[in-house]
Structure formats: C-alpha cells, structure tokens
Amino acid sequence: MDKFAKSLIKEAAGRIRSSFSSELVVESKSAANDLVTNIDKETEQFFIKQIKKEFPDQRILGEEGFGDEISHLNGYIWILDPIDGTMNFIHQKKNFAISLGIYKDGVGLLGYIYNVMDDDLISATLGEGAFFNDIRIPLLTDGLLGQAIIGINTSWVLPNKYLEHEGIVKLLQKVRGTRSYGSAAIEIGYVVTGRLDAYMSMRLSPWDIAGGMVIANEVGAIVTTLSNHPINLLVQNTFIVARPVVHSEILDEYVRVK
Amino acid sequence: MDKFAKSLIKEAAGRIRSSFSSELVVESKSAANDLVTNIDKETEQFFIKQIKKEFPDQRILGEEGFGDEISHLNGYIWILDPIDGTMNFIHQKKNFAISLGIYKDGVGLLGYIYNVMDDDLISATLGEGAFFNDIRIPLLTDGLLGQAIIGINTSWVLPNKYLEHEGIVKLLQKVRGTRSYGSAAIEIGYVVTGRLDAYMSMRLSPWDIAGGMVIANEVGAIVTTLSNHPINLLVQNTFIVARPVVHSEILDEYVRVK
Incomplete structure (x- = not known):
C-alpha cells in the first residue's frame, strides 16, 4: 500500500x-x-x-x-x-x-x-x-519557547472570532521569530523536520492534516486542537503541531479559545 | 565582472x-x-x-x-x-x-x-x-492590492516605534494574503519573480538590499523607503519593493512612518 x-x-x-x-x-x-x-x-x-x-x-x-x-x-x-x-x-x-x-x-x-x-x-x-x-527523520527533542520559530499567520494578531488575540500578541513577543508559508501541509512538514518549532492554525480540514498527523506521531511531535483535545477527522478543527514542551507552553500560557 | x-x-x-x-x-x-x-x-x-x-x-x-x-x-x-x-x-x-x-x-x-x-x-x-x-524574468505587470500577497512580518501588526500599526492592520485586511520567509533577499527575489506582490521591512542594511535593488530595477519593481524616498546605501533604511501600482497604493493609503 x-x-x-x-x-x-x-x-x-x-x-x-x-x-x-x-x-x-x-x-x-x-x-x-x-x-x-x-x-x-x-x-x-x-x-x-x-x-x-x-x-x-x-x-x-x-x-x-x-x-x-x-x-x-x-x-x-x-x-x-x-x-x-x-x-x-x-x-x-x-x-x-x-x-x-x-x-x-x-x-x-x-x-x-x-x-x-x-x-x-x-x-x-x-x-x-x-x-x-x-x-x-530523528525524533524531535524538546525546545525552549524563547528560542522557537513558529508558523503562524498575521491574521491571528488581529481581533478574530476564534481566539483571544491578546494572548497571541504576548506569544509573538516571547518567541524568537515567526514564519508564514501559506500551506498547512508544508508547515507541518517544517515542524516534523525541526525547521519550525510549532505551527498553529485556527481552522483546518481533515485533508489538510491527515497525512501530517501520521508523520508527526512518528517523530514525537504533539498534535491537538488549540483546546488541547484530540483531532476529530470527521470535522474541521483548530490545530497545533509542535515539539512537546513548546506545545504545552503555548497552550497553557498563551492560547485562549473563544 | x-x-x-x-x-x-x-x-x-x-x-x-x-x-x-x-x-x-x-x-x-x-x-x-x-x-x-x-x-x-x-x-x-x-x-x-x-x-x-x-x-x-x-x-x-x-x-x-x-x-x-x-x-x-x-x-x-x-x-x-x-x-x-x-x-x-x-x-x-x-x-x-x-x-x-x-x-x-x-x-x-x-x-x-x-x-x-x-x-x-x-x-x-x-x-x-x-x-x-x-x-x-518578464517585466512585472501592475497588480491589484486586493489580490496581492505581501511579505511582511507579524511584528508589524503590533505597536512599534517605526510605523503607525493601525494602518498596517487595515492593509492586512485589504490584501489577499501575507507570507513571511525570514530572509530579505529571498523575499525581494519573490517580488521580482512575481511570487509576492510586495515586500516591506522596517529596517534593512545596505547589504540586505543592494543586490536586490539592481534586479528590481530591471523588472520594473519599485524600491523606496517607506517614506517614499530613494534608498541611501550608506545607512539603514525602511524598505518596500513592489509592483508599481501596489507600491503607490500601500504607501499612499496604509503606511504612516512615525
């Protein structure tokens, strides 16, 4: 197969x-x-x-x-x-x-x-x-959020209906840098190869992430919704894939889903 | 040579x-x-x-x-x-x-x-x-700002010492999308080949842009500071390179340098 x-x-x-x-x-x-x-x-x-x-x-x-x-x-x-x-x-x-x-x-x-x-x-x-x-691809090691580069779109920083944007502003002030490539699959690919430390999106469909989730699992990247729940492949989800410690720090300290 | x-x-x-x-x-x-x-x-x-x-x-x-x-x-x-x-x-x-x-x-x-x-x-x-x-590389044609993808970093949307960020927020709501690649030279390269319609930065050094400026000139991309002045290669500058109409629309309608 x-x-x-x-x-x-x-x-x-x-x-x-x-x-x-x-x-x-x-x-x-x-x-x-x-x-x-x-x-x-x-x-x-x-x-x-x-x-x-x-x-x-x-x-x-x-x-x-x-x-x-x-x-x-x-x-x-x-x-x-x-x-x-x-x-x-x-x-x-x-x-x-x-x-x-x-x-x-x-x-x-x-x-x-x-x-x-x-x-x-x-x-x-x-x-x-x-x-x-x-x-x-080697297993991902833990990373420090202060040294992280995260994939995130500028629209997150503006008031929006999915997230409290104030927390995202603080997150951007904390991390080393941000990137935005315009393809969820490519950005997930960057996380699993260690080129980004996290990638987040407000709304993705099953086909955007199904392949990437299998790969993430094999390299030790953590994938959840932004509410820290498992992804449901029957519906659209909020989404984060990240190195383990970076994942929990972002969700615990910076993300508040509306 | x-x-x-x-x-x-x-x-x-x-x-x-x-x-x-x-x-x-x-x-x-x-x-x-x-x-x-x-x-x-x-x-x-x-x-x-x-x-x-x-x-x-x-x-x-x-x-x-x-x-x-x-x-x-x-x-x-x-x-x-x-x-x-x-x-x-x-x-x-x-x-x-x-x-x-x-x-x-x-x-x-x-x-x-x-x-x-x-x-x-x-x-x-x-x-x-x-x-x-x-x-x-063909000469760049004019583009519509509403269909444009621009290279810009998330930090622009936050209050900063270079620009009135409210105008940038409006700009981001106007354009079709944004990207951020983390290299001025690569982003200028994307504009001259039509892959981005504009790229802006708050502060670049002569070595970041000197090569790109020669290329931009040959394809009809417009390069200026964000105050719409010529670049001075002896100092750091604010920077924009864009398709002609996109360049003037961004500077006329959305950018206010502090």
Missing part, C-alpha cells in the same frame, strides 16, 4: 507540473483561478480512480468532494488534499503540496506530504518512523 | 553547503549560533580575498565588517551579505541567500540573490534585464 501510494503521488505531481506553462510568472490571476480549480479536480479524480481500481472497498475523503461521504472512520479511509496551498499554487507556482493520510478504523497507518515543485517527499508508516526522501 | 561574481558566489555557496553535517535537524541551537558566526565570517573573508586579488582598487562593504569603511559611494563598491537569513540558516538549514550588489558611483551595475540550498540564482545587469537561473 505504501509503494502504491508513493507511486500515485509521484505520478499526480508529474501531471500537475506539466500543466504549468513555461512562463515563469503567473500574469493573470483570474485565469489562474480557473486553472487551479481544474487541476485540483483532475488530480483528485485521478487519485480516486486509481485507488478504487486497486482497493475497491476502501473509502476516500477528498477536498474536492469527488470521494465518499464520510460519517464514520471504520475501515480503511484515504484522506487526500490534491493541492494544499492553493494560493501559492496560483501566485507562486511553488510551495504547495499533495497531502495524503491512510487510516484504518481511525488509526493513521501511512502519511505523506509531497512538496510538488521541490520534489521532496516526507513519509511515515505507523511504528516504523518517518523519512525525508530517503533520510530517516 | 559578471562571470567572476557568479563564480565566486557558486564557490562560496559550495563551501557553506559542505559545512553542514549530514544531520537533517539542527539539534543544538546554541552550538548552531557559533557555527553560523564562523561561517558568516569565513564566507565574507573568502569573498574579500578573491575580490581584492582581482580588483585591488575596488571597495567592499560587508555585513561582517571585514571590508572597507564606506562613507561615500564613489568608484566601484561590492555590497555583500554572505548569509542573508541567519536564523533560517541556523534553524532550517535552508531558506537563506548570498546577496551581492556591485555599484559604480552609486549606480547599481550588477545584482545577485543566490538561494544557496535551492541552487537558484537571480541575477541582473544594468540595462540588460534580469534572469532566474537561465530564464529571463
């Missing part, structure tokens, strides 16, 4: 790359919007067709909605985002990813984050560790 | 890459701090030695201070940042750049931004256009 999933991801990525014209810069954003819609849909349909051919009894939950209606997590489920980081896809032609998690009875078995343009695949198998391409 | 500069940059980058251990994750940030200090210094000294050998009468302004004291812009000056994005260098082992601008009597002749780990070189020659590796 792991080999099959990897070959599907690489083939889908090749199709996405070849859809780009040779122009370096996306000049027309409205035309690009049409483009991305088509490629998102085509890529998801490609995955579904191949998966259903190989595993006809397994279900698929995809962002574009061509998969199954999912109301429970029994059996095998493939949870897929064909293009995570759509705005980057349109504006940058890079910094987007294919995200895929394969779950059985709610337990993550296989996880993949594939940075399409960088050709970097992060993958994990339950109980067997995680890999960045062919390199084993 | 262009060929010589490019070969120096590539050789310096090779030395930086080989300084990394094969470990994927930087585990000890304090040890990493020592590492980066040494590599910054060694890289600058390498450049200076080679430039002085080839062009003994030309001056060099470098971040680490091994070059010349620069109090005027007469003659040839090489303005160098051996590692722009030091925190990324330490924490991520990627997303940092060598930035180099070569000026004569204050006029930018040659500019380079080299993303060391991605092996991507953006370069420009006065009057001859700009290139991403071997691909000519």
Whole structure:
C-alpha cells in the first residue's frame, strides 16, 4: 500500500507540473483561478480512480468532494488534499503540496506530504518512523519557547472570532521569530523536520492534516486542537503541531479559545 | 565582472553547503549560533580575498565588517551579505541567500540573490534585464492590492516605534494574503519573480538590499523607503519593493512612518 501510494503521488505531481506553462510568472490571476480549480479536480479524480481500481472497498475523503461521504472512520479511509496551498499554487507556482493520510478504523497507518515543485517527499508508516526522501527523520527533542520559530499567520494578531488575540500578541513577543508559508501541509512538514518549532492554525480540514498527523506521531511531535483535545477527522478543527514542551507552553500560557 | 561574481558566489555557496553535517535537524541551537558566526565570517573573508586579488582598487562593504569603511559611494563598491537569513540558516538549514550588489558611483551595475540550498540564482545587469537561473524574468505587470500577497512580518501588526500599526492592520485586511520567509533577499527575489506582490521591512542594511535593488530595477519593481524616498546605501533604511501600482497604493493609503 505504501509503494502504491508513493507511486500515485509521484505520478499526480508529474501531471500537475506539466500543466504549468513555461512562463515563469503567473500574469493573470483570474485565469489562474480557473486553472487551479481544474487541476485540483483532475488530480483528485485521478487519485480516486486509481485507488478504487486497486482497493475497491476502501473509502476516500477528498477536498474536492469527488470521494465518499464520510460519517464514520471504520475501515480503511484515504484522506487526500490534491493541492494544499492553493494560493501559492496560483501566485507562486511553488510551495504547495499533495497531502495524503491512510487510516484504518481511525488509526493513521501511512502519511505523506509531497512538496510538488521541490520534489521532496516526507513519509511515515505507523511504528516504523518517518523519512525525508530517503533520510530517516530523528525524533524531535524538546525546545525552549524563547528560542522557537513558529508558523503562524498575521491574521491571528488581529481581533478574530476564534481566539483571544491578546494572548497571541504576548506569544509573538516571547518567541524568537515567526514564519508564514501559506500551506498547512508544508508547515507541518517544517515542524516534523525541526525547521519550525510549532505551527498553529485556527481552522483546518481533515485533508489538510491527515497525512501530517501520521508523520508527526512518528517523530514525537504533539498534535491537538488549540483546546488541547484530540483531532476529530470527521470535522474541521483548530490545530497545533509542535515539539512537546513548546506545545504545552503555548497552550497553557498563551492560547485562549473563544 | 559578471562571470567572476557568479563564480565566486557558486564557490562560496559550495563551501557553506559542505559545512553542514549530514544531520537533517539542527539539534543544538546554541552550538548552531557559533557555527553560523564562523561561517558568516569565513564566507565574507573568502569573498574579500578573491575580490581584492582581482580588483585591488575596488571597495567592499560587508555585513561582517571585514571590508572597507564606506562613507561615500564613489568608484566601484561590492555590497555583500554572505548569509542573508541567519536564523533560517541556523534553524532550517535552508531558506537563506548570498546577496551581492556591485555599484559604480552609486549606480547599481550588477545584482545577485543566490538561494544557496535551492541552487537558484537571480541575477541582473544594468540595462540588460534580469534572469532566474537561465530564464529571463518578464517585466512585472501592475497588480491589484486586493489580490496581492505581501511579505511582511507579524511584528508589524503590533505597536512599534517605526510605523503607525493601525494602518498596517487595515492593509492586512485589504490584501489577499501575507507570507513571511525570514530572509530579505529571498523575499525581494519573490517580488521580482512575481511570487509576492510586495515586500516591506522596517529596517534593512545596505547589504540586505543592494543586490536586490539592481534586479528590481530591471523588472520594473519599485524600491523606496517607506517614506517614499530613494534608498541611501550608506545607512539603514525602511524598505518596500513592489509592483508599481501596489507600491503607490500601500504607501499612499496604509503606511504612516512615525
């Protein structure tokens, strides 16, 4: 199943790359919007067709909605985002990813984050560790929040309906720096490889995080909602993935969900 | 001079890459701090030695201070940042750049931004256009601020001593999205290739921007201080680089320098 999933991801990525014209810069954003819609849909349909051919009894939950209606997590489920980081896809032609998690009875078995343009695949198998391409990713060590770089969007600092923004302001004054890359999958990939110490988001869908959660689990990163509850893969969630101590310090001291 | 500069940059980058251990994750940030200090210094000294050998009468302004004291812009000056994005260098082992601008009597002749780990070189020659590796970069078209993605750090949204932050809050509510990559050179590189529509910073040094300014000029990006004045390469400046219409709209409507 792991080999099959990897070959599907690489083939889908090749199709996405070849859809780009040779122009370096996306000049027309409205035309690009049409483009991305088509490629998102085509890529998801490609995955579904191949998966259903190989595993006809397994279900698929995809962002574009061509998969199954999912109301429970029994059996095998493939949870897929064909293009995570759509705005980057349109504006940058890079910094987007294919995200895929394969779950059985709610337990993550296989996880993949594939940075399409960088050709970097992060993958994990339950109980067997995680890999960045062919390199084993070491277990994350604890980190100090004062030395941390966290992935967070500027919109958090403004008054919003999800969180008390005053706590976030204090958090930003505490940490060493912030980054924002515009793709949940890529930012989760940065946390599991130690390039960010935490990544937080106010609202993510199952397909944004299902692959990353399997990987996070294998490297010792902690994943919860911002209320410190387990993620429910049937609904949208608030989200944090972080090194262990950084995770608890952020949630205990700085985050207040409304 | 262009060929010589490019070969120096590539050789310096090779030395930086080989300084990394094969470990994927930087585990000890304090040890990493020592590492980066040494590599910054060694890289600058390498450049200076080679430039002085080839062009003994030309001056060099470098971040680490091994070059010349620069109090005027007469003659040839090489303005160098051996590692722009030091925190990324330490924490991520990627997303940092060598930035180099070569000026004569204050006029930018040659500019380079080299993303060391991605092996991507953006370069420009006065009057001859700009290139991403071997691909000519097209002139930037105008953009709409409401569709723009801008590079800006979260710290801007908090009260600060440089700008009225209320205007920045309004700006963030107006644009389509924000990103933050942690390297001025890389973010300028994103603007000149159309991947960001603007990049702003409260305080940059000449070596952060000298190379990027030459490139920006060749693709029609506008570079000024946040007070809409020309950049003075002898001092630190506030900074914005953007597509033409986006540049004027941001400065006219949203930025108030204290």
